[in-house]
Amino acid sequence: MPKTKPALNYNRANGYEGLAPAELKKLDDVCARYRDFLGKAKTERKAHDEAVELLEAAGFQDLDGLIHEGAKLKAGDKVFRSCAGKTLLAAVLGKQPLEKGLHIVGGHTDSPRLDVKQNPLYESGEMALLDTHYYGGIRKYQWVAMPLALHGVFVKPDGKKVVICIGEEPGDPVFCITDLLPHLSADQNKKSLGESHEGENLDVLVGSVPSKDKKAKEKIKQRVLELLHERYGVTEADFLSAELEFVPAGPPREAGIDRSLIIGYGQDDRVCAYTALQALLDVPGTPEFTSCVLLCDKEEIGSYGATGMYSNFFENTVSEMLALCGGTYSELVLKRALESSWMLSADVNALFDPLFPGVSEKKNAALLNQGTCLTKYTGSRGKGGASDASAEFVAQIRRIFDRAGVVWQAAELGKVDQGGGGTIAYLMARYGMHVVDVGVALLSMHAPWEVSGKFDVYMTYKGFAAFLKDGRRNK
Ligand code: MN
Numbered sequence: 270m271p272k273t274k275p276a277l278n279y280n281r282a283n284g285y286e287g288l289a290p291a292e293l294k295k296l297d298d299v300c301a302r303y304r305d306f307l308g309k310a311k312t313e314r315k316a317h318d319e320a321v322e323l324l325e326a327a328g329f330q331d332l333d334g335l336i337h338e339g340a341k342l343k344a345g346d347k348v349f350r351s352c353a354g355k356t357l358l359a360a361v362l363g364k365q366p367l368e369k370g371l372h373i374v375g376g377h378t379d380s381p382r383l384d385v386k387q388n389p390l391y392e393s394g395e396m397a398l399l400d401t402h403y404y405g406g407i408r409k410y411q412w413v414a415m416p417l418a419l420h421g422v423f424v425k426p427d428g429k430k431v432v433i434c435i436g437e438e439p440g441d442p443v444f445c446i447t448d449l450l451p452h453l454s455a456d457q458n459k460k461s462l463g464e465s466h467e468g469e470n471l472d473v474l475v476g477s478v479p480s481k482d483k484k485a486k487e488k489i490k491q492r493v494l495e496l497l498h499e500r501y502g503v504t505e506a507d508f509l510s511a512e513l514e515f516v517p518a519g520p521p522r523e524a525g526i527d528r529s530l531i532i533g534y535g536q537d538d539r540v541c542a543y544t545a546l547q548a549l550l551d552v553p554g555t556p557e558f559t560s561c562v563l564l565c566d567k568e569e570i571g572s573y574g575a576t577g578m579y580s581n582f583f584e585n586t587v588s589e590m591l592a593l594c595g596g597t598y599s600e601l602v603l604k605r606a607l608e609s610s611w612m613l614s615a616d617v618n619a620l621f622d623p624l625f626p627g628v629s630e631k632k633n634a635a636l637l638n639q640g641t642c643l644t645k646y647t648g649s650r651g652k653g654g655a656s657d658a659s660a661e662f663v664a665q666i667r668r669i670f671d672r673a674g675v676v677w678q679a680a681e682l683g684k685v686d687q688g689g690g691g692t693i694a695y696l697m698a699r700y701g702m703h704v705v706d707v708g709v710a711l712l713s714m715h716a717p718w719e720v721s722g723k724f725d726v727y728m729t730y731k732g733f734a735a736f737l738k739d740g741r742r743n744k
């Protein structure tokens with residue numbers, strides 16, 4: 270018989286109460302490093318490159334190089350593999366064979382933004398503009414009348430890549446999409462919020478000085494092309510094979526007089542990508558099961574494409590690791606490895622917002638500073654599209670988090686029939702592995718500047734770290 274009665278009530282509390290000073294110091298450290306990463310990782314390509322830099326500095330080796338050498342992998346080895354410079358897998362080989370399953374934390378590094386079209390440049394009203402096509406779910410009215418930075422690559426037919434980054438350094442120029450003045454917005458004001466700004470009109474102002482070229486028909490457009498050629502060696506035709514993204518300009522900032530919040534672009538889902546990566550870097554020694562982190566592209570547009578979670582990159586990479594681990598490679602062993610795996614689908618949820626209380630059911634909404642957020646099911650209209658984790662697996666996560674002192678909360682995205690969302694969880698669940706969503710809940714998700722709470726960021730890091738090193742089947 271237990272000496273003390275179990276608590277009958279489940280109580281939620283602000284995690285700052287009772288937080289030890291040593292933990293507060295670690296919290297500040299993790300969040301400072303996260304802010305640094307977020308400021309550099311403004312696109313999926315940059316998030317990938319920053320992650321590779323951190324992995325290489327920690328002794329992780331490029332798996333493709335090891336495959337080429339015909340090297341052998343053993344417990345404790347640290348590897349990563351890139352998919353087209355956008356998606357990334359990193360792993361620390363465990364004591365148990367891969368066949369016994371991996372512990373995977375998978376987030377995404379793409380964020381909503383404005384992509385430049387393939388034939389984008391035009392001149393109108395004494396201005397030069399770049400035409401865009403938005404990427405992911407944006408509320409269009411939020412992206413106008415604010416400073417934007419331009420990131421991306423031009424790739425020439427000979428394969429030469431020209432990297433562009435304008436608007437992030439303090440002395441850089443920035444760009445913007447103009448908006449209507451209130452004095453002349455009578456017609457626009459009659460439209461619904463969703464119709465006030467047309468997607469086709471999200472064109473970015475890039476210049477206004479005419480070229481001195483007397484033969485040019487459109488002199489302002491000509492001047493922009495001259496500058497692009499002078500500085501980057503590119504021509505108008507090079508836009509055809511380019512990937513250029515307009516994103517909010519400038520670094521993330523601390524927010525609140527107590528500095529308890531972080532405001533910054535792209536926290537969905539770089540906050541989970543970073544905390545997962547840092548948790549992997551901090552895995553002590555050799556884990557029982559192989560610890561694996563996935564940083565995926567294309568989640569915001571449905572995970573399609575070679576760099577999206579729908580592709581076979583993850584499966585192929587596990588095959589490659591199996592092949593390098595020796596023994597006889599077989600598809601059966603691969604299937605066993607996948608089916609025996611456990612995964613945290615690391616993605617953001619929505620915080621309860623006192624300005625919009627009506628969209629949440631408060632008992633089951635994520636609250637600020639109540640820790641990392643476990644979402645048993647996503648989906649919409651009767652859990653449609655959700656992978657819906659089993660109670661058995663959620664119980665395992667409870668065990669791991671509670672033992673490690675992780676402050677966490679269970680929450681769903683919005684009240685019933687208000688809307689909903691999805692993550693990469695269901696794409697991993699199809700292997701038969703256990704998957705549940707865990708991550709930081711945000712305010713203003715998908716807005717140019719999203720807000721997270723530092724406490725929740727720290728607890729998400731702590732939760733991922735505890736999950737990656739858990740040696741559950743031996744306990
Ligand atoms: Mn997301």
Ligand code: MN
Nearest residue numbers: 537538569715
């Ligand atoms: Mn999203």
